[in-house]
Amino acid sequence: MIPAGFEYHRPADIRSAISILQEHGDAARVIAGGHSLIPMMKLRMTDIGHLVDLQAIGELKGVEVGAEKVTLGAMTTQAELIGNAALGAKIPLLREAALQIADPQVRYVGTVGGNVANGDPGNDMPGLMQCLDATYTLVGPDGTRDVAARDFYEAAYFTARGDEEILTRITIPVPAMKGYAYEKQKRKIGDYATAAAAVLVGGGKASVAMTNLSDTPIWSEAAGAALAKGDVEGCVAAAMGAIAPSEDMRGPIAFKKHVAEVILRRAIAKAQERAK
Amino acid sequence: MKDEVTSKDRAAGLKGMGTSRKRVEDVRFTQGKGNYVDDIKLDGMLFGDFVRSPYAHAKVVNIDTSAAMKVPGVLAVLTAKELAPLGLHWMPTLAGDKQMVLADGKVLFQGQEVAFVVATDRYAAADGVEAVEVDYEELPVVVDPFKAMEPDAPVLREDLAGKMEGAHGPRKHHNHIFTWEAGEKDATEKVLSGADVVAEEMVYYHRTHPCPLETCGCVASMDKVTGKLTLYGTFQAPHAIRTVVALISGIAEHNIRVISPDIGGGFGNKVGAYSGYVCSVVASIVTGKPVKWVEDRMDNLMSTAFARDYWMQGKIAATKDGKITGLWCHTTADHGGFDACADPTKFPAGFMNICTGSYDIPTAYLAVDGVYTNKAPGGVAYRCSFRVTEAAYFIERMIEVLAIKLNMDAAELRRINFIRKDQFPYNSALGWEYDSGDYHTAWDKALKAVGYDALRAEQAQRIADFKAGKTRKLMGIGLTHFTEIVGAGPVKNCDILGLGMFDSCEIRIHPTGSAIARLGTISQGQGHATTFAQIIASEIGLPADDITLEEGDTDTAPYGLGTYGSRSTPVAGAATAMAARKIRAKAQMIAAYLLEVHDDDLEWDVDRFVVKGDATRFKTMKELAFAAYNKAIPGLEPGLEAVSYYDPPNMTYPFGAYICVMDIDVDTGEHDVRQFYALDDCGTRINPMIIEGQVHGGCTEGYAIAMGQEIAYDEMGNHKTATLMDFFLPTAWETPTYTTDFTVTPSPHHPIGAKGVGESPNVGSVPCFSNAVHDAFRHFGLVQSHMPHDHWRIWKIAEDLGLHAE
């Protein structure tokens, strides 16, 4: 498992990074932690002529915890996210989910930005960000734009991000809902979810998203609306209507649908309990 | 009294048998100073990498290497065309079949080796691999061994066309390899037809893989000046590899030096001969430079030896009060595209005929059909003696199935059928002579240790709670009593490629009373350098810390058949004790000379010979060692060394009683092993610390196999589990905690009574975990469900039993 050769770039600011992307078009890719990209490169499933390492770009770092919103630099690692006490106090759902991603080594280098931008349906953060109604800031040759996480994912590995854009920040409104839960079933540590559910509930509001049960993360507005009214059955029915899992080594479709429902109910119960 | 204490103190100072001596290997390993094959770097060394087939069954129409040859750093590309003039495009397998080294006109499994690219380093080699263009013409694929035996199944092995006599008797179909039988067919069928009760079930032990953390690899270095080939590699049997290389390459055996350096786990994966070894040797001869080949993990899981894949149709007969009267088994064995099992020659299904297990079964019959399919070859003993884990799984499932049929407690059913202590040596219906055992004592100790009756009461309550809707978790109690057959084996019936399965040890005592011992085996983590020194320490009274152990270099070590099948302690361990005793015998003559008494007037006391009746007159082993080099003793040669080639009179039969308690979530299929008790009886215990470590490790491998690990293919023969994402190796988080225990029933024929333990926990734990899953659902009607018991398959059991209905 040896990757093909490439030219390496380590720009010091966003502008330089974007100009490299502009210069090389399709042949260039950005790399953050690299734990999704490098295995693909080793399998020679992706052809990259120019690798643009974002590690030196200060603008992509840092976590700001405000009263109303939280901003995560795209290069924030899962480990930094887990270790940030202020963040954990403000949005405990983030920490709960991040602890269930991959393993310790991967969490040290795996970034929030990479996790949300890659468009891998197996990643946990996209569904989570949809649940939290996060907004992604994209910077490209034509300037900066914000895209809601709920509008970002188009298909597996296809997102609203343009080839020459870089996802720089994630802005999350501090949820009014006090109840939260991230429940994930997996075969072992290091595995993607067989099914995972993110739930926020409280104060007459709710938000529900699910992971790895379709080619994009599933945020169901109807499920959230039902749960907001305390209608658990309606919530589950709406969410189950929205998922479309595929068979893999984790199991057949019927199993995944069943587990998705069980996991969602558990997440709801836990979130409702915490909302009290 | 005072003397006795002194003897004990002196014995303790030796760190001999029975001591939990810390491992000498660990000083190197803990600071990263191991020397594994990929750590070897020779001057000018090149790297070889394979082009592999993306198809499971296809004609190879054309291989174009021209673009690859233009890749910077690529020096050569070998295909079957280049190997054919040397006669090396095919090689013999250990099972009497032959196997393509590089695709010769067709491929038979996905991942098969098609071309070998040799380059300056692994990066250039990988670039070269990508640049080789191969045209394939796909052929119909057979992945199901039963379909492979249908009359109109595709022909997989055109090279065997018309050859209806195989290495193990007649072939009855173009995809059939052999039929192997043991026991009495007619008598068994008669018992079955007249029995009070017959339970029948198909027991499938799925395909899996030993997957040592270090993959397979080698470095071949042909010295054109001396004509000597040095081959470093991950070889569990270095001496046998040397002979095989000599036989197939034509290089004289004395010009081949095989070295197994440190090996990062073997578990059977590193017994066989692989294309990478042959291609590296050829490439080294062609280029005149050393050539390294090291698999990556996908190569390892896709192409080097798998394990299991046995479909075992069973029938077990009993009286209505549970006395077993007969056992019948027909196994369909999926061997993949080539028969590359690593079994003793006369045992193409290994020791599957140990499948009567720990039970006194008067009549039995076993037949095994080996079949070709479009899967990788192998069929190695993955941390078990040859096919013993299949046998143990089969009988331990059949016992449970019979218990259901009889509506009996499975612990009691086992107890009333165990071979009794007074029946040993016991001749089994399928042809083995069990050396020793005390199953009832072990079983009772195990049941008592876990509080078996209380567990059953708790389970009954849990079932009631489940039915009342108070819980969604069921509780399973897994029971297993296994008997292994290890230590292959007696040369009269055990050989590999005609090489008798003896083993060896050579001991040299240095003048100052330290020593070096060399063995025909090779450690892959078992701690031989620690434990074999302990045997010698106890036998000759020199401290284990003063004894160096060396294995794996065929230029220096005596010939032996290597380490697999738990054979090191039973065979090489015996050779070690016997060599040590030869040394002690000579030392006794030296002592007699020095003390001016007759040999018979001396007695051995821990580390010295003492004149009988006069404790003040003695010579220590250390003194005798110096005397051997210092004194001219009439009638005795100088020096103090010995070698023993040990041909064991019988196998050894370790056994154990394992009990597992597992909670199962019927809605998600998840499980929680809350208790695992493992009692092992491996005869005399050399190093309890190492035994316990072996049990932990073997149980963890068993846990993985039973609960999720599999080599899976789709209908097109695509390999679905080629990375460690999908091939289940549990982390510290999922792995259960084990409680170990033991009884000691020494082997009567082994010089120190030891039986071997490395593989018992894999053999015993797989049925134990599986039985726990089955037991959880027994009261809801489950009889048999195939492993691995991963989440979805457990969920499916519950689904099929209607446990998800509102």
Place this chain on the structure above:
Amino acid sequence: MSKMHVKLKVNGQEVEGLAEPRTLLIHFLRENLRITGPHIGCETSHCGACTVDMNGKSVKSCTVFVAQANGADVTTVEGLVNADGSLGVIQEMFREHHGLQCGFCTPGMITRAHRLLQENPSPTEEEVRFGMAGNLCRCTGYQNIVKAILASADLLKGQKEAAE
């Protein structure tokens, strides 16, 4: 492919060399620097045999390009021995508690355990198991590895208290 000049600190020593950017850190350590403690087990970042400490984090060096690591401070298992060449506490405890068999996963295990205990000097058994879950072992069943790390924690705490 052109090579780039890379400079790292490895086990306290400044090292430099030429390497293709695609060279994986594990290969640079093992092939260029001949630091062969870290091993290659899976190549897909699952097994952790290649774990090294990089800038104070445990990373799987099979999934880091040397180009990314350029300028980094790297510690491998070789760097965890005491100044006098004797085994460090965790290394000694792995030996004491039979926390290794074939030794192939051991360098990664010990290097990871080192970082775990830096961050959590008094872990529970559960925290050790969770914190070590990025490292696979095929031989030991982890039980004695966990024991060795818990024993290391006790010893290291004792050493720290004695020093204070």
